[in-house]
Amino acid sequence: MNMKGISEQDVSFEDKFGNKGAKILKPTTEAEISEIISEADEENINVTIESGGTKRGYGGVKTAYDWTLSLSDYKGVVEHNVGDMTVTVRAGTTIADLQDFLRQHNQMVSIDPDWPDQATIGGVISSNESGCKRLKYGSARDLVIGLRVVYPNGEIIRTGAKVVKNVAGYDMNKLFIGAMGTLGVITEITMKLRPIPKYESLVQVSVPKEKSDELKTLAVSIQDSVIEPVSLELVNPSLSKKLMGREEYMLLIAFEDVEKSVHFQEEWMENHRPQGSFIEVIRQDKAREFWRTFSALAPNSLQDEQSASTQVILKIGSKNMDVFKIMKDSESISSSVSIEAHGGMGHGISQYTLTGEEAEVLKAIRELRNVAESKKGYAIGKHLPYKLRKEVGAWGEKTPSFFLFQGIKQKVDPRNTLNHQRFIGGI
Incomplete structure (x- = not known):
């Protein structure tokens, strides 16, 4: 060529x-x-x-x-409509660069995937990624209002629109979001934006392993209350120890709003936390620094190329309250495999990072997948060496609707x- x-x-x-x-x-x-x-x-x-x-x-x-x-090399902002709160950006733009640009206008795109300095908006949209703040802001799929896509024959099409209020025709965006680049090359993405919150904080509540049921009760109470957290993330003891030095189950409850509202919600948390639990509140720059650290914990294929041990990430989807049960069941998996896990008690998406010897990790993947499927959930591999993808499959068993995906791929x-x-x- x-x-x-x-x-x-x-x-x-x-x-x-x-x-x-x-x-x-x-x-x-x-x-x-x-x-x-x-x-x-x-x-x-x-x-x-x-x-x-x-x-x-x-x-x-x-x-x-x-x-x-x-x-x-195909990156940069194409169009930013400050008044309508939309942005059109090229696929190769990193999440961090996009957020830095929008910050000048007191706006943001409300996604928080891992590794924002390296992950690009095209990759995030193609895999429909999201982070802990999915509870309030949704996944990548919920933010996109328009795409430009190059079909395999080279034809360039536009889906959706550049305005938020668009009800004409089918929502073609969803055909390409999460399709892993199998139907076309997404070149431009138009998304709706939000104003940067005026104030934010993170409430960390932890309890010893034997009292973990109290965090589940607290999570239910929060969802039945008047407060509106941005995240309600359950963290297992291994990850909690890495983050906070406390080998306990922990809830990460984030708030983003005007200052008075945030403080009201913090007070609610203080009044309703389990008796004897540890609670810490961090605000503003410290809260943002925590999430930056959190986003860089998981491995990716850029920094895991030479790792001596086997590292994998499983994305587990389940009913929101089954997040707790699956995490508890994971404690019985081989002690020779390190499992650092967190999951959304409001939306049911969890992420498990497994580290250890290849054979033991392979066994742990199968056990976790069985646990998730027993709860009518799923476990897919977000980060697996090729050898393990061949052994266990990244996506699990074919679903009854697979023929639809296959038909669309064959057509396009x-x-x-x-x-x-x-x-x-x-x-």
Whole structure:
């Protein structure tokens, strides 16, 4: 391939995560992206897509592709409508850079994924990522109002609109959000924004292991009350010890509002916390620093390449109150595997980081998946070395609705040009 102005780089396949092309192409314009994809489709060249590269351990049973389409040089804000509180941004823009830009206008995009300095908005949208503050702000899917997408044949389409109030036609955005780049290359994302909260705090309530039921009772009380936390995150003792030096179960209850409202909610927490529990309140800069530290705890494929031990992340979805039961059941899993876990008691999404010897980690993955599925939930691999993805599968068993995904993929990308075998069921 010889396209003027497009950066090319030959690479080696000797890595632990796969999802990598023999040649990396770095376009800087949407037209170049379209040209690359259309040529690949015509020549039966398979392409993997990445931006920051933090998610190469997320899905996929294919070690190597012909090309990697990197959007790392395709970045920047395209349009920002301050009055309408919307922004259109290129896919290769990191979350941190986007938030820094919006902060100048006292606005923010309300997502809090891991590794915001490295993760890009394109990757976050393609995997439908979210963080602890999903309780109030939702997932990436809830923020998107419009996309520009390059189809496998090179055609450029627009979905949704650049205004928040849009009710015309089908919501095509949701077809591409979370599809792991298997249906098209997302080049631009238009999202609704929020004002930066005037005041924020984080209330940390912890209890010894033998009193963990009291935190579950507290979580129920919070959700039945008048207060409106941004996060209601349950943390297991291993992760609590790393964060706070206390090997106890802990709830992270965040508040973002005007100062008077935040203090009222803090007082409610003080009055309703379990007897004998430990409570600490941190505010403003200290609260923000805590969340920055929290976002960098989990491994990713950029900083885990040379790790001696096996590290994996499981994303577990369940009924919100089953988060507690699954976390308690995880205590019985092999003591030779370190498990650092947190889960949303309001939305039911949990994240488990497992570290240890490969065989023991593999066993723990299967046990955790069985626990989640016994509660009619699921466990998918967000970060798995290629070898383990082949062993246990990133997505678990095919669901009865799999034929719908398969049909859409066949219609949109019949030659399997884009991210082949990256998504559910190897599509």
